[in-house]
Amino acid sequence: MVLHLAPQRSRCLNNVIESRTAGPVKGEKMKFPVAMMRVLALSGLTWPVLAAPEGPNAADTAWILTSTGLVLFMTMPGLALLYAGLVRTKNVLSVMVQIFTATSLVSVLWVIAGYTLALTDGGELQAWIGGGKRLFLLGLKADSLNGNLPEVVYCMYHLTFAIFAPALMIGAIVERMKFSVTLWFTGIWTLLVYVPVCHWVWGEGWLARIGAIDFAGGVVVHTTAGVSALVGAWMLGPRRGYPRTLLPPHNLTLTAIGAGILAVGWHGFSAGSALMATGAAGMAMLTTHIGASVGALVWMAVEWRSFGKPTLLGALTGMIAGLGVISPAAGFVGPLGAIAMGTAAGVICFGAIHWIKRSLQIDDTLDVFPVHGVGGMIGTVLTAPFAAEALGGAGITTGLTIGQQTLTQILAVGSVAAWSGLISWLLLKILDRTIGLRVTPDQETEGLDVALHNSKAYHF
Amino acid sequence: MSRILIVLFWLALMPLPAAVGDEAADIAKVEAATCAGATVGQRLQEEIQSHSRRDLGWRVFVEDDHRDLERSLRISKAMEARYRWRIDAAGKIEPVSDAARQLCAPR
Numbered sequence: 001m002v003l004h005l006a007p008q009r010s011r012c013l014n015n016v017i018e019s020r021t022a023g024p025v026k027g028e029k030m031k032f033p034v035a036m037m038r039v040l041a042l043s044g045l046t047w048p049v050l051a052a053p054e055g056p057n058a059a060d061t062a063w064i065l066t067s068t069g070l071v072l073f074m075t076m077p078g079l080a081l082l083y084a085g086l087v088r089t090k091n092v093l094s095v096m097v098q099i100f101t102a103t104s105l106v107s108v109l110w111v112i113a114g115y116t117l118a119l120t121d122g123g124e125l126q127a128w129i130g131g132g133k134r135l136f137l138l139g140l141k142a143d144s145l146n147g148n149l150p151e152v153v154y155c156m157y158h159l160t161f162a163i164f165a166p167a168l169m170i171g172a173i174v175e176r177m178k179f180s181v182t183l184w185f186t187g188i189w190t191l192l193v194y195v196p197v198c199h200w201v202w203g204e205g206w207l208a209r210i211g212a213i214d215f216a217g218g219v220v221v222h223t224t225a226g227v228s229a230l231v232g233a234w235m236l237g238p239r240r241g242y243p244r245t246l247l248p249p250h251n252l253t254l255t256a257i258g259a260g261i262l263a264v265g266w267h268g269f270s271a272g273s274a275l276m277a278t279g280a281a282g283m284a285m286l287t288t289h290i291g292a293s294v295g296a297l298v299w300m301a302v303e304w305r306s307f308g309k310p311t312l313l314g315a316l317t318g319m320i321a322g323l324g325v326i327s328p329a330a331g332f333v334g335p336l337g338a339i340a341m342g343t344a345a346g347v348i349c350f351g352a353i354h355w356i357k358r359s360l361q362i363d364d365t366l367d368v369f370p371v372h373g374v375g376g377m378i379g380t381v382l383t384a385p386f387a388a389e390a391l392g393g394a395g396i397t398t399g400l401t402i403g404q405q406t407l408t409q410i411l412a413v414g415s416v417a418a419w420s421g422l423i424s425w426l427l428l429k430i431l432d433r434t435i436g437l438r439v440t441p442d443q444e445t446e447g448l449d450v451a452l453h454n455s456k457a458y459h460f
Numbered sequence: 461m462s463r464i465l466i467v468l469f470w471l472a473l474m475p476l477p478a479a480v481g482d483e484a485a486d487i488a489k490v491e492a493a494t495c496a497g498a499t500v501g502q503r504l505q506e507e508i509q510s511h512s513r514r515d516l517g518w519r520v521f522v523e524d525d526h527r528d529l530e531r532s533l534r535i536s537k538a539m540e541a542r543y544r545w546r547i548d549a550a551g552k553i554e555p556v557s558d559a560a561r562q563l564c565a566p567r
Contacts, residue, residue, distance in 0.1 A: 202537060278512040397541060
């Protein structure tokens with residue numbers, strides 16, 4: 001008797017059951033995976049042997065690997081350079097070390113518990129938090145799949161977002177927060193704020209179930225980081241001498257380089273969020289670039305009109321505000337929507353900076369809340385009307401009307417802002433009672449580079 | 461000995477061909493069903509191409525008195541469009557998800 005092996009593939013039976021993190025709908029059970037069949041031929045008789053699923057999409061995988069690198073580059077060193085140039089010479093290294101160590105800390109926490117709690121099936125608690133299926137990423141193998149991608153690529157891509165959010169917050173508390181507090185706050189905030197919100201919106205939690213949409217992170221990244229940054233700046237108190245003493249940026253060339261890295265890397269942030277190498281990603285890339293460009297131009301125009309001269313910092317800030325506003329909408333709106341949203345960024349975020357500083361008198365040092373927080377919130381709400389096909393958008397895919405979608409977006413923004421603010425406040429309150437938030441006045445005067453890190457950035 | 465093992469292996473797998481064949485037939489039946497002037501398969505293909513989505517394939521969910529067939533399309537990292545149809549014991553096909561109903565709504 002001769003055994004013949006004749007592998008056959010049935011494309012219509014392609015299936016990715018094992019890797020789907022969300023799992024099947026509750027109450028329904030799957031019989032068995034129906035996938036490629038490898039048929040054993042024996043004396044003219046055939047029977048199927050279940051083989052592995054077809055595998056990931058190679059083009060998508062290559063693109064998301066690239067996007068992962070781009071988004072990581074946004075933080076290290078993009079954000080590090082952007083922020084470093086904006087502080088005084090005596091605090092340059094402290095900002096950089098905060099961002100670099102926050103990156104490392106969040107990476108480890110993501111592996112331990114972040115990924116599983118954010119993006120796996122939470123069973124009975126699925127509406128609120130994920131489960132423990134991937135604690136320490138156990139069970140995650142090179143050939144595990146998540147839809148069209150290897151799960152490890154999916155995990156790593158999301159990791160770069162988890163890194164970016166707390167790194168953004170650091171901009172509000174520079175030049176006066178203890179390094180140990182930065183680490184504690186960053187780590188615990190990631191687990192208590194970022195991870196649950198990520199699950200609510202991107203892990204098929206309650207916000208996703210009611211139809212809230214967030215393409216690349218207007219709610220998950222910018223609203224959480226922006227609101228928490230504002231709370232942190234408020235609780236920490238202003239820098240010594242603020243607002244009477246002028247505290248200008250020490251090196252705007254560093255800031256410009258950082259902003260440029262951010263802008264280019266943002267294409268991984270937005271276009272990569274399509275999770276596909278398709279025209280949808282291309283459209284997200286286009287709208288991102290337009291949003292940033294219009295934001296820069298409008299901000300510059302408003303500043304020129306308000307203060308008589310346009311500045312580099314204004315153009316860069318407008319560009320970043322445009323990127324923040326377009327983030328939740330990039331894959332849902334068209335070029336016209338991107339122009340409108342970039343304009344909103346240039347006008348509203350500009351006004352928000354002055355409102356925070358003058359009316360609320362909060363020293364959000366590097367304007368994290370007005371640029372990222374307000375930008376993310378505006379963008380999230382404006383996604384609904386500008387996603388309309390009549391305005392060149394992709395249409396509202398949730399089945400809601402524009403009015404319903406707008407209300408859902410407002411609910412998402414409100415609930416996430418409330419959660420972020422409350423948890424941040426509690427966390428900082430506990431840290432203040434235990435180890436104290438601020439450095440001493442002498443340390444602040446001396447500069448955190450020397451006082452906390454025993455180094456100087458410049459030796460002139 | 462090896463021949464005995466081969467035969468035993470063959471016998472153990474005997475039920476599979478019929479079951480897999482049933483599901484393949486169900487999928488073909490759903491794809492051929494009428495949908496907004498075309499077939500379900502054609503409308504799904506339109507959705508994939510016109511909105512630049514990624515086809516994640518079919519999944520089959522078996523219950524005692526019906527089978528649900530779901531086709532997923534990737535929209536973004538946060539969203540999948542899931543189109544689900546149910547085949548009851550009598551072989552009748554009906555959409556059970558909003559996405560499936562909208563797909564086949566009159567245009």
